[in-house]
Amino acid sequence: MSLITxxxxxxxxxxxxxxxxxxxFYVLTKLMLMFSKRYGKPS
Amino acid sequence: xxELVREIGSGVLGLTAGNLIMFVIGGVLIFLAIRYxxxxxxxxxxxxxxxxxxxxxxxxxxxxxxxxxxxxxYNAGIVTELFPVLIFIAVGAMIDFKPLLQNxxxxxxxxxxxxGIFFTMMFALATGQFDLKEAAAVGIIxxxxxxxxxxxxxxxxxxxxxxxxxxxYSYMSLVPLIQPPVIRALTTKKERLIxxxxxxxxxxxxxxxxxxxxxxLVAGILAPMSVALxxxxxxxxxxxxxxxxxxxxLSAQNELANLVTLLLGITIGSTMTAEAFLDVxxxxxxxxxxxxxxxxxxxxxxxxxLINLFLPAGKKVNPMIGASGISAxxxxxxxxxxxxxxxxxxxxxxxxxxxxxxxxxxxSVVAGSxxxxxxxxxxxx
Numbered sequence: 001m002s003l004i005t006x007x008x009x010x011x012x013x014x015x016x017x018x019x020x021x022x023x024x025f026y027v028l029t030k031l032m033l034m035f036s037k038r039y040g041k042p043s
Numbered sequence: 044x045x046e047l048v049r050e051i052g053s054g055v056l057g058l059t060a061g062n063l064i065m066f067v068i069g070g071v072l073i074f075l076a077i078r079y080x081x082x083x084x085x086x087x088x089x090x091x092x093x094x095x096x097x098x099x100x101x102x103x104x105x106x107x108x109x110x111x112x113x114x115x116x117y118n119a120g121i122v123t124e125l126f127p128v129l130i131f132i133a134v135g136a137m138i139d140f141k142p143l144l145q146n147x148x149x150x151x152x153x154x155x156x157x158x159g160i161f162f163t164m165m166f167a168l169a170t171g172q173f174d175l176k177e178a179a180a181v182g183i184i185x186x187x188x189x190x191x192x193x194x195x196x197x198x199x200x201x202x203x204x205x206x207x208x209x210x211x212y213s214y215m216s217l218v219p220l221i222q223p224p225v226i227r228a229l230t231t232k233k234e235r236l237i238x239x240x241x242x243x244x245x246x247x248x249x250x251x252x253x254x255x256x257x258x259x260l261v262a263g264i265l266a267p268m269s270v271a272l273x274x275x276x277x278x279x280x281x282x283x284x285x286x287x288x289x290x291x292x293l294s295a296q297n298e299l300a301n302l303v304t305l306l307l308g309i310t311i312g313s314t315m316t317a318e319a320f321l322d323v324x325x326x327x328x329x330x331x332x333x334x335x336x337x338x339x340x341x342x343x344x345x346x347x348x349l350i351n352l353f354l355p356a357g358k359k360v361n362p363m364i365g366a367s368g369i370s371a372x373x374x375x376x377x378x379x380x381x382x383x384x385x386x387x388x389x390x391x392x393x394x395x396x397x398x399x400x401x402x403x404x405x406x407s408v409v410a411g412s413x414x415x416x417x418x419x420x421x422x423x424x
Contacts, residue, residue, distance in 0.1 A: 001421075001424065003174070004169070007165050008165070010175070011162075011164065013413075013421075014410065015157070017417070018406060018409050018410050018413060019155075021265060022153060022405070024261060025258060025405065026151070028258070028261060032250045032253055032254065033144070033147075033246075036250050037247075040247050
């Protein structure tokens with residue numbers, strides 16, 4: 001693989017990876033908020 | 044007597060033009076730190092370290108064959124990556140994730156605003172002056188996060204640790220100058236006037252506590268390379284939010300942050316020898332740092348405009364929020380709010396901007412971890 005091709009691979013996988021991980025964080029955050037609302041102590 | 048003269052004369056006779064130029068550069072960094080308060084906590088120690096290390100036969104580097112204190116600090120804190128990790132603990136203790144937990148959707152802007160990292164990496168590769176690891180280390184300036192930049196640079200490009208750190212911290216302090224023109228160029232007045240509703244919701248304490256633990260576990264399992272960075276960040280945050288470690292939290296935010304910053308700065312400065320720094324590639328790195336910040340801003344803003352295509356009227360996002368997805372907290376959020384208020388004094392998008400800004404801190408650490416993981420694999424393949 002040429003250097004530029006390697007760079008493109010890192011770029012696309014990197015950006016996709018950042019979005020994928022933050023989507024997972026988003027889902028986890030929503031789940032945590034949902035469960036705490038449902039099962040948490042009333043204030 | 045001859046020995047004495049030789050000892051005193053060696054410093055003077057050993058001075059080169061390069062040393063003198065580095066004295067000026069160190070002085071400029073100190074001047075910028077004091078006069079204009081450009082990230083003084085880092086730039087002043089870096090500037091002074093650069094002066095120390097460029098004095099001929101400096102005992103700060105070595106003396107009688109023994110390492111000097113700067114070499115010891117470098118081996119203990121930079122080569123081992125200990126200093127940036129300790130800073131991450133301190134940063135984690137300073138971060139309040141509540142705005143993000145109230146608005147988790149802002150996480151996506153924290154992702155989009157990392158575009159500049161990868162674009163700059165490609166730019167660096169295109170110059171033909173850097174290999175993939177070095178280009179990735181230059182690109183990571185776009186993380187707009189000092190410890191991440193230092194962590195990646197110390198793994199991939201120790202030769203360029205000095206200019207990469209100087210670029211990262213300098214451009215972070217210049218965010219109020221860099222971002223507004225880019226935002227104005229990519230948005231219309233109508234878009235900048237978009238108002239966003241904000242409803243403050245109470246975040247249960249248990250979620251604040253679970254967040255750092257869950258994020259560390261998930262990120263670590265998906266990308267083990269990220270555990271050092273994300274783990275340290277989230278450890279600091281857990282100490283802050285658990286409610287039972289007030290003293291440790293305050294120590295992490297203050298004493299730990301200040302001590303490590305002090306040592307980190309002067310140690311980074313110690314890498315800025317004339318031979319290492321006075322290279323055309325240093326100027327290129329300083330220039331590419333600006334490219335990174337510009338394209339981070341552009342990436343965030345354009346992503347927000349893309350999202351708006353799918354959102355109904357009345358629920359659209361002010362695209363300026365995308366710009367605050369970079370990790371320069373809280374400066375970027377404040378810049379965006381200032382721009383919004385300038386267009387419409389009644390437009391208050393600070394909380395959304397801060398949410399995106401906090402998301403950018405997470406996004407930058409994730410991006411840095413992915414770069415660290417991907418580059419060696421791609422180079423092997």
